[in-house]
Structure formats: structure tokens, C-alpha cells
Amino acid sequence: MQNFTPLSATVGGLLIGLSATILWVVNGRTAGISNIAGGIYPIRRSDELWRWVFLIGLPVGAYLGFVAAPAIFAEVPKTLPVITLTPVWLIGTGLLVGVGTRVGRGCTSGHGICGLSRLSVRSLVAVATFMATAMITVFIVRHVV
Amino acid sequence: MNRSLIALISAAASGIIFGIGLSIGRMTDPQKIWNFLDIAAIPSGGWDPSLAFVMGGGVLVGLVGLRLERWLGLTKPIAAPAFIKTHRVRIDAPLVIGAAVFGVGWGLSGFCPGPSVADLGLVPGDVYPFTIAMFVGSWVAGQFLEWSERSPSRTADARAG
Numbered sequence A: 001m002q003n004f005t006p007l008s009a010t011v012g013g014l015l016i017g018l019s020a021t022i023l024w025v026v027n028g029r030t031a032g033i034s035n036i037a038g039g040i041y042p043i044r045r046s047d048e049l050w051r052w053v054f055l056i057g058l059p060v061g062a063y064l065g066f067v068a069a070p071a072i073f074a075e076v077p078k079t080l081p082v083i084t085l086t087p088v089w090l091i092g093t094g095l096l097v098g099v100g101t102r103v104g105r106g107c108t109s110g111h112g113i114c115g116l117s118r119l120s121v122r123s124l125v126a127v128a129t130f131m132a133t134a135m136i137t138v139f140i141v142r143h144v145v
Numbered sequence B: 001m002n003r004s005l006i007a008l009i010s011a012a013a014s015g016i017i018f019g020i021g022l023s024i025g026r027m028t029d030p031q032k033i034w035n036f037l038d039i040a041a042i043p044s045g046g047w048d049p050s051l052a053f054v055m056g057g058g059v060l061v062g063l064v065g066l067r068l069e070r071w072l073g074l075t076k077p078i079a080a081p082a083f084i085k086t087h088r089v090r091i092d093a094p095l096v097i098g099a100a101v102f103g104v105g106w107g108l109s110g111f112c113p114g115p116s117v118a119d120l121g122l123v124p125g126d127v128y129p130f131t132i133a134m135f136v137g138s139w140v141a142g143q144f145l146e147w148s149e150r151s152p153s154r155t156a157d158a159r160a161g
Helices: A006-027 A033-038 A049-072 A087-103 A108-117 A121-144 B003-024 B030-037 B050-065 B068-072 B093-109 B113-121 B124-150 B152-160
Strands: none
Touching: A006 A049, A006 A108, A006 B003, A006 B050, A006 B068, A033 A049, A033 A087, A033 A108, A033 B113, A033 B124, A049 B003, A049 B113, A087 B093, A087 B113, A087 B124, A108 A121, A108 B050, A108 B113, A121 B030, A121 B093, B003 B113, B030 B050, B030 B093, B113 B124
16 A cells, blocks of 8 residues: 555554543543634633644644654655645635534544544544545545546 | 643643644645545555544544543543533534535545644645635634524524424
């Protein structure tokens, strides 16, 4: 299998699980990114500040991981991600992801990692649904159109 | 140290560790997401199952970590007044429709919310239209949901349904 990076993927996943554990045990919150992002505005209570702090941590961590990962795992590429999509396409798909995760109340982290960890049937249905539509979409884009 | 400061440090640490995890798992690369979602590539050997390993690793820790309060006998979080989680259990239309729409956007872009924010630390000039649009989409949908929940006719419909 080309580009399959089982070791770094598993370690990355374990770290995400650790992150979710800290946020739950210390802050009593679920590490669902779409939910955290959905509550950042308006800043009316102290409830919003932790969301900003968490969200700012994401790119900081991503940069640290990008610098460190290739030195630890030979399988991880040293190159930055390449985004080939046009700005208009990015805006359109960003809107779909924003609206969809808000209406469905969760994304790959909230339903995917946290919901499945809690053995939530609701989250299982959500994960099966977004995996299915995403796979169908990629099939159409890559193999039909 | 007061509790609200501990809570903010914890949120920062959690966000940073989450970002490191995404980056090490290379979930920051939309190409890698597409190579997972492209199941038609399984027969040719071009499929990349890495994303499933990221989710699997996360769930493995989460199965323990998100139950830790029961085992430790915590009635409230270390630095917050209460554990907050959804009490929704019903499989309703918004859940399925929202997840379906999200999946289409995810498939078309290779981005879900976490990586799109994380990539602001790697390729900010390229990813920002997506990230901003995602925040706007979520905010607008949130306003609409609040409005529809307040609207009396919709409430009556929901009760009848």
C-alpha cells in the first residue's frame, strides 16, 4: 500500500486521544473541533476563552509536529502539505463543512474519536454517514468525472 | 494557581497536543485524506488506511480517558464546575443530513475542521479561505438552528413529528 504510515498514524491518534482526555478530565469538555469552533463568537462569557486558547494551540502543535515528526518517524514526509484547490472551491467546501458539522453536531473528532470512545450510537450513525458520503464524493471526483 | 488559569493552560496544552497528533499522523495533508477516502484504490494497492489508524489510536485512548472520571471518582472536572456533554440520543434528521453534507464537503476538499485550523500553522496562505468559510458556515447554521428552535410553528411540528 502506497504512502501507508501505520506507526506515525497510530502515535498521532494516541496523542489526539491524550488531548481529548486532558480536555475532559481537567475542563469537563469534549474535544470536538467543530463544536469548539462553533462557540467562539460572540465572546459573552468566560466559556468562550478556552475555545480560543484550544484553537490557537492546534496550529502551534501542528507546526511542532511537522518539525519533529520526520526526525522520529522515517515514514513521515518532510514536505509541507500541498493544497491544489482554488480559493473559490475552498470557500464553497468550507461552507459545506461548517454547515454540515453544525447541523449534524459533530465532525471527525467529536463524533469520530470522542463519540465512538463513548460508544454513542448517534455518533456511530454520524460517522457511518459522513464516511459514506465522503467516499462516494471522492469516487465520483476521481473515477467518474 | 486559580482554577480558571489551570483550565486555560489545560485547554492550550490539549490544543497543542491535538495539533501535534494531527501533524504526526499527517492528517494535515488533504492528499492523504483523499487517499484514505478513495476505496476504489483498494484492489490496485493504492489505498492508504492511515486515517483509520489515527481514529483507532484516538478511540483506544478515549475509551479509557473519557471514562477516567468514573474510575477516579471525580464528581466534577479538575478545573471546571461540571462535566458537560450532550444528552442527545435520538437519531434524527439533522444528525444524518448534517453528517451527509459534512461528508460531501470533506470529500471535495480533503479537510475536516481540525486539520483546517491546524494547517494555519503550516500553510496559512493556502488554507485560510476554507477555514474562514467553515467558521462562517457554522455560525450561520447555528443562528438558523437557534431561530428554528425558537419559532413556535417549528416547535409544534417537532412535537407533532
